[in-house]
Structure formats: C-alpha cells, structure tokens
Amino acid sequence: MIKPDLNLPARPAMRGRIAWAMRATSAKVNYEWALRRPGKPPFIVLTEYPRSGGNWVRDMVADALQVPAPRFSMFPITFRAIIHSHDHRLIRGHKAIYVLRDGRDCFISHYFKNRNAARSADAGIRASILRHHPSLNGKLSDEAEMNAFFEEWTRRASGSRANWATHVTSWLTNTPPNVTLFRYEDLRSTPEAALAAGITQLKGSPAPDEVIRFAVLRNTFEVQTGRKPGQTDETSTKRQGLAGAWKQEMPAGLQDKFAGRFGRALELAGYRI
Known part of the structure; x- marks a missing residue:
C-alpha cells in the first residue's frame, strides 16, 4: 500500500484561502x-x-x-x-x-476602483466585485451604471459593513x-x-x-504614482489624488440624489450640500 506524502506543499489556491482567512481573523482580533x-x-x-x-x-x-x-x-x-x-x-x-x-468623493473613487476591478482578468476578483455590485457587469451605459452602482453603494459597498x-x-x-x-x-x-x-x-x-x-x-x-494630482490613471487604485472631483464626475441628478439621501451626514461632517 502506497502511503500518501503528507509533506506535499499546499496547493496555491488553498494557501491563498488560508492566508486570506488568517489576515481577516488577525484584523478582526486587533479591532x-x-x-x-x-x-x-x-x-x-x-x-x-x-x-x-x-x-x-x-x-x-x-x-x-x-x-x-x-x-x-x-x-x-x-x-x-x-x-x-x-x-x-x-x-x-x-x-x-x-x-x-x-462622501461624494468616496463614492466616485469607489465607483471607478470597483469598475476597474470588475473588468479584471482575474475571475475571482470579478466575482467578488459583482457579488456586491452587479451593476458593473458591463451591460449598462456609463450614466445608468453609475446610478445603479449608487443604489448598491448606499446599501452596502464592498469593503464596509455600513454605508457612508x-x-x-x-x-x-x-x-x-x-x-x-x-x-x-x-x-x-x-x-x-x-x-x-x-x-x-x-x-x-x-x-x-x-x-x-x-x-x-x-x-x-507624485512620489507614490509618478503623476501630478489630477492626472488620471483609470487602472490605478490611486486614480487622481484630488479633493472635490465629484463636482465634475458625478451627474447633476446623482448629486441631488446624494444630497437627498445623505444630506444630514454631509452637514454633520462639515460639507456643503
């Protein structure tokens, strides 16, 4: 009878899942x-x-x-x-x-980061993003996609158990x-x-x-990206490095919707509606 080799290295996928679970548990224990x-x-x-x-x-x-x-x-x-x-x-x-x-800049940054990830060549990353944000499946126009993403984002965005x-x-x-x-x-x-x-x-x-x-x-x-603030790289997690970009990138109707939904929190945080 051939004995199994118990010293074989773990499969890469399994090692990745174990490492992810350990990191998540560590972060939770710390907090x-x-x-x-x-x-x-x-x-x-x-x-x-x-x-x-x-x-x-x-x-x-x-x-x-x-x-x-x-x-x-x-x-x-x-x-x-x-x-x-x-x-x-x-x-x-x-x-x-x-x-x-x-929060409006958080929303814009979150939208472009997740949209980019949803177009990733990595099937696991795509599945993870689309589980929270099915609007990013590439079937909607840009404005319709951003509006649909907003509705998902207000309920629970990827990366947070609470909305903004x-x-x-x-x-x-x-x-x-x-x-x-x-x-x-x-x-x-x-x-x-x-x-x-x-x-x-x-x-x-x-x-x-x-x-x-x-x-x-x-x-x-500039040191982190090699770009000046405002020079956009759609593939980078550090996309623009600006404050107030939402004024140009968020459609007027969505700006009004954000103010209606989160106006009280914006005022509490000291931001103009």
Whole structure:
C-alpha cells in the first residue's frame, strides 16, 4: 500500500484561502481587542470609510511617529504600530484615528476602483466585485451604471459593513477625546499643518518640523504614482489624488440624489450640500 506524502506543499489556491482567512481573523482580533479592552493594545487604531485616503494617512502618521504600519498581517499585532481598519464601530478610551472625506468623493473613487476591478482578468476578483455590485457587469451605459452602482453603494459597498452616512455618523456624533480626526481635504490643501496638528493631538506634544516635512514629502501623490494630482490613471487604485472631483464626475441628478439621501451626514461632517 502506497502511503500518501503528507509533506506535499499546499496547493496555491488553498494557501491563498488560508492566508486570506488568517489576515481577516488577525484584523478582526486587533479591532475587537481595542474595542473591548481599550488602553490595553499597544497599537493605534486608524479607521475610515473605504476610499477616504486611509492608506495615505496611515503611512504619513506612521512616518511622523516613527512606528511601523503593518499591512496584511497574518497574526494579531502585539507591538507599537498603526493598524488600519474600515470598521464603523466607535472606539472609546483607546487611541484612535478617524480619516474623514467628503462622501461624494468616496463614492466616485469607489465607483471607478470597483469598475476597474470588475473588468479584471482575474475571475475571482470579478466575482467578488459583482457579488456586491452587479451593476458593473458591463451591460449598462456609463450614466445608468453609475446610478445603479449608487443604489448598491448606499446599501452596502464592498469593503464596509455600513454605508457612508452610518460610518461617519458613528464616529462624529459625540466624538470622544481619544479620537484624532484627519480630514482628507485639509491634508491635500495644507498637508504639513494638518498632519502636525493631528500628531500633536496624538502625542500630546508637537513633532519636529523636519519630521512632519519628511512624512509629507515621502507620501506625496507624485512620489507614490509618478503623476501630478489630477492626472488620471483609470487602472490605478490611486486614480487622481484630488479633493472635490465629484463636482465634475458625478451627474447633476446623482448629486441631488446624494444630497437627498445623505444630506444630514454631509452637514454633520462639515460639507456643503
């Protein structure tokens, strides 16, 4: 009788599923630890609604604080670091960062990112996107597709268990002092001043000017992409790097629909309708 070789390597697909499950579990454990045992974890929690600029802000803050920002860790984080989440549940009593961006820009960014992914050569990626957003199956005109995507996005966009209004309302209603707010638009218009103010709140003392300048320059859109803000690459997850692009890219009727659906949240977040 031939004995099976138990030392054979796992199939690539199986290894991928195991790695994905480990990363997802690790991220959940990190967040639940901070949520349920505030003050105990050694890390700072950064959360955002997807496409709010969280990766960019995470890397700038990590550079300014001189701490790691581990991505896709298969194990829970047990050291001083910045961890990144999209969870909408407000964390009290533990050092946290909330990244805020105009929901209309989040929508536009989410739409183009998912539309590009839905046209991916990877069948698994396509299936994952179309499960949340069947409107991106390529059968609709551009405007009809964006309108249909909006209806899906308002219920539950890929990457978040809550829609934009629920997410920002959770974090901006009676925000506790343990939460430092970084606004995307401020970081685009006055990056050094906005980053310095946030770091001072996080640390309780200011960071040296040269450290802030280094963190900003190391993470500019130009350095990350080789393009200037506004130069569009439809295939990139960093598509434009602009604030306010929704005014040109969202049809007028959809702008009105967004304001009608999410006007209260826009006002709470400090954005003009």
